Amino acid sequence: MTASVAGPASAPGADQWTRYNATVLTICIAGWAFDVYEQTILQLVTPLIIMEWGIAPATIGIVTTIARWVGLIGTLVFPALADLYGRKPILILAILGYCVFSGLTGFATGWVSLLIFSALTRIALSGEEPVGMVMVGETAPTKWRATALGGLVGGYPLGYMLCSGIALIAVPLWGWRSLYFLGVLPALLVLWIRIVIKESPRYERVTAAMLKEGLRKRFDLWSPVRQCPREMLIASLCVFFYLFTWFGWAAWMPLFLANEKHLGFETAATYLTIWMFVAIFAYWVCGALSDHFGRRHVIPAFVIPSSILLVVLGSISDPTSLFWVGLVANFLITGSFGSGLGYTTELFPTQIRGTAVGAAFAFGAAAGSTAPAIVGWIATGHSIAAGLPLLAFSFFLLAPLFYFARDTTRRELTDFVGEKGHRHAGS
Incomplete structure (x- = not known):
């Protein structure tokens, strides 16, 4: 044993x-x-x-x-x-x-x-x-x-x-x-x-509880869409907005820095490595702030300035300015990811949580995976910088999504379909 x-x-x-x-x-x-x-x-x-x-x-x-x-x-x-x-x-x-x-x-x-x-x-x-x-x-x-x-x-x-x-x-x-x-x-x-x-x-x-009530579990990929349509729409949009921005950012940022901004491979790699190291702390910071103040306020506070900085980044030529603006933008973009994507797990009851989160990730990732191709198409006719506003717009849309959606932060999870949300956790 x-x-x-x-x-x-x-x-x-x-x-x-x-x-x-x-x-x-x-x-x-x-x-x-x-x-x-x-x-x-x-x-x-x-x-x-x-x-x-x-x-x-x-x-x-x-x-x-x-x-x-x-x-x-x-x-x-x-x-x-x-x-x-x-x-x-x-x-x-x-x-x-x-x-x-x-x-x-x-x-x-x-x-x-x-x-x-x-x-x-x-x-x-x-x-x-x-x-x-x-x-x-x-x-x-x-x-x-x-x-x-x-x-x-x-x-x-x-x-x-x-x-x-x-x-x-x-x-x-x-x-x-x-x-x-x-x-x-x-x-x-x-x-x-x-x-x-x-x-x-x-x-x-x-x-x-389901066994006691004689309820059978079923492999039903569409059950979340039928039983929680509003939550599925919110979760899928959440995943899409995040991944569209991230897939486009991750795919083209190395080339953007190395070639379009003329930093060269080694300098671009150094910038990205430092940004990624700092991002480790960003996830924890945004998560802790979300627990304290609620996602409704914290996520918009991260995504709105990062969307602006993402557009500004395309017009900067000075290497030092590029480094610091990119560092802050990457901190804000990555920081909201964990707490933001984790929101999808709180929208659904335990009974169908895995199926629902998987479906939301699949729908969002399928649509979000088009970002590298779209930005590449824009870059072919213009530049990578010209595609950054599109990524910024996708990320910006997370602000109204989180502000107007139900805030589940610090609330007990629900377990069964049709069950109302539980109480807010005590301080």
């Missing part, structure tokens, strides 16, 4: 940190970090693959685009399975999946096998992120839930920096394939999950 950290003795939503919920948060942050590690590999090794295989850059673009779209299968299916079988087993399955397929990607011999393994890896990766977010949302203390969700997404810059740092050492010694082989190591995280954490107590409570 394996030892487990006991679940909280009090009801789900207890207002204190325990060994259990702190461990869940730590494990899920590590999961997000390793997710991003896997996603970053291809970005870093693309020049080496092009040189070794003699393929066109457009071919890598096709591989990346198709893999991202195929990954939406995981975004839809894994969270829905988490509603059926539990958060913990599906989290384990997703992590094992991307470890195995990442390792196999190291054996790719051409763009076709690279596409197959990348797509399979992306399915598992895309499934792990919403499941981890749901589990953190259900286990974190009610008064600190936005902070926990912000810290969870803070695993993104950690994973990016981890991959970049390992690449500097491993690639010169063992080649680009070593980054994929090292991607098998997160399997150790599965062992940690298996030993030290139990299932989400809230999920177990809802499952027991």
Whole structure:
């Protein structure tokens, strides 16, 4: 029998940190970090693959685009399975999946096998992120839930920096394939999950209540749309506005700095690395402020100035000004991500939370993934700077969305469809 950290003795939503919920948060942050590690590999090794295989850059673009779209299968299916079988087993399955397929990607011999393994890896990766977010949302203390969700997404810059740092050492010694082989190591995280954490107590409570009432769980991807249409619209728009801006920003900012602003590769890489390091703290800051003042006020306070700075960035030529304006803009953009995206987990009852969050992420990501192509089209006719106002407008729309939508910060989560929102957590 394996030892487990006991679940909280009090009801789900207890207002204190325990060994259990702190461990869940730590494990899920590590999961997000390793997710991003896997996603970053291809970005870093693309020049080496092009040189070794003699393929066109457009071919890598096709591989990346198709893999991202195929990954939406995981975004839809894994969270829905988490509603059926539990958060913990599906989290384990997703992590094992991307470890195995990442390792196999190291054996790719051409763009076709690279596409197959990348797509399979992306399915598992895309499934792990919403499941981890749901589990953190259900286990974190009610008064600190936005902070926990912000810290969870803070695993993104950690994973990016981890991959970049390992690449500097491993690639010169063992080649680009070593980054994929090292991607098998997160399997150790599965062992940690298996030993030290139990299932989400809230999920177990809802499952027991449904069994007692004779209610059957069903694999129904469209149930959130039928049962919570307003919440699904809000959640999908939230994910879309965030990801449209982020996909466009992440895809074109390196080229924007290096070529369009004439900083060169090394300076641009230095800027982005520093910005990403500072972003680690941004997630926690915005989450803590959201818990204290509410998302209704904090998210607009982050997205409105960052939208303005995103437009201003396109007209700046001085390298020092570029660095500081970009640093502040990136801090505000990334800072609101965790608390903002985490809002989607609070809109739905435990009964369908995984399915609903997965569907919202899938719809939002599918639409948001068009941003790199749209900005690229604008850049072809004009410049990357000319496309920044579009990204800024998408991000700006989050302000009215959060201001007028129901603020769920510091409120107990609901468990069943049709149940009214619970009380506000005490101070």
